[in-house]
Amino acid sequence: MRTDVLDTAQELDTRTVVTGRTGLSAEGLTARRRRKWASVGLVALMAVLSIPFVFPTLWMVTSSFKPIGEILQKVPTLWPANPTVEAYGEVFRLQPFAQQYWNSLYIAALVTIGTMLVAAMAGYAFARIRFPGANALFLLVLVGLLVPSEVTIVPLFRFVNGLGLINTHWPLIVIPIFGAPAVLAVFIMRQFFLGLPTELEEAGRMDGLGRWGIFWRIAFPLSRPALAAVAIFTFLKSWNLYLEPIVYLSSKDMFTLPQALTQYVDAYGGPMWNVQLAATTLTVVPVLLVFLFAQKQFVQGLAHTGLKG
């Protein structure tokens, strides 16, 4: 298929030259024309398919500037007729949204940094250092991959409650760094270090570096691509965490963003759409902008977690 299309592309480029030639059969010409239309058709198809991916986000942003009446209009308008930032004021008036934003941000940042360090160390040791029981310990860590967080939520809740840490951010920070969510990061780091040429470390050893020195000065800095992948998916996972916050947190000033977003409801429990959309816009747009600027790292990083190796 692919070669077929590559040919088409080349043919499109040289079409003017080719059609200018006299020796060309009429059939070849129609075949080429058909292919050209086929590729136009495919691009149009992709454009149509993009709608459910792009429209919700786009509509969310523009609608957050609409008065409520316009949002509830039967046929959705893309651009606000009477733009207003009223909903944004409400976002901060109804809930301590800035505090909640900060909660999500600092929790995700700590979890990301913590996971990077823990995973890089463990990944390096499992990949590079021979020590008795390494395989057994590795298998033990591996169990974490088989356990969805929902399975252990009851005992973990009991545990956190027993420590008196309900309605604190501790469980949202400590459990992801050391528990099951970190295991994937350990694997990614281990894979990376397995593929790192040993010569670099030999050179370090010649220069008199010990294991820690080799790790900190050579291996860790070289693992930046894998660390970037770990950082991206760890941050996103923490940022999007929903079950754990609603289980562990109970007061609004402690809430994280996903939890806070669902709290913009009127006296009857119905959602206040314009305020919700403004709050979701504030949640989504910064991450989306970072994604657009560092797209390659995001796609590679997230795909890397699934494929590399």
Place this chain on the structure above:
Amino acid sequence: MTSSAVLATVEAAERKGRTRRPRRSAVARRDAIVGYTMVAPVVLGSVAFVIVPLVAVLWFSLHDWNVLANTFVFSGADNYERMLSDPGLRDSLLASLWFSIGLVVLNVTLALFLAVLLNQKLPGTTTFRTFFFSPVVVSLVAWTIVWSFLLQADGGINGFLSLIGIQGPNWLRGDFTAMVSVIIVQVFKNVGLNMILFLAALQGVPEEIGEAARIDGAGAWRRFRSITLPMISPTILLVMILTIVGSLEVFAQIAVLTGGGPGNSTTVLVYYLYQQAFRFNDFGYASAIAVLMFLIVLALTLVQWQTRKRWVFHEN
């Protein structure tokens, strides 16, 4: 999101682990100490937050434990017997089954279709790839909130449908349409990840084979079916299993979009577990459901490892 990456990485790690081993060092003993220190955080963390809770959930499941009433009485297999006759559990398993089937079929088909389209080297491909991938980085709850508005009876989707003369249903209020809605919201959210996995696999298919088949007169569809599809079959199976396992963990979408309703038509297993534990305070029964869920994930993983060699085309 990451759940879908988990198994693939285990596999990859296993593959690499087999082919390459770290060399034995002369300063083995000092090295070993450093090794233990470095793995200590994640090993201790795994014990404290994975192994112990896993054993605990099994232990709790053998108890009659109501948090509000503050009862904790050993009850043997009572919770498991209750499962057998609990219509709520049966419904939640069915809901999970339908959700998984719908999600896997739609997600894998669409992901493969998009990947094939993107692999055509057409103008604008990079932009479209960005479009298809972008929901992956949108906050899940935010994405669900926006869709829940679009899916209202007088929301955007029915607005569009009315433009072409179709009277849309009240999506979130019908048993069937609510399930369809949850599936669709989830598909568009995450299909970009599977698409990227497929795209990478497609790009690994050597062009010479397709070229040779073309010279032999094979049409585009024939080449896709007989060459491309078998060549990327390992990725297809992998993506399917990852999507099924991921589908078992669908929680936020259900909580925000339907709250398990209407009735209990979208109360999937995880949501049922959550309700039993944190709404009805029945920690014992919730633990038994958690054990069931763990066994399902375990079984799926084992199936994957067993069938991998039989189903799937390998180059070597």
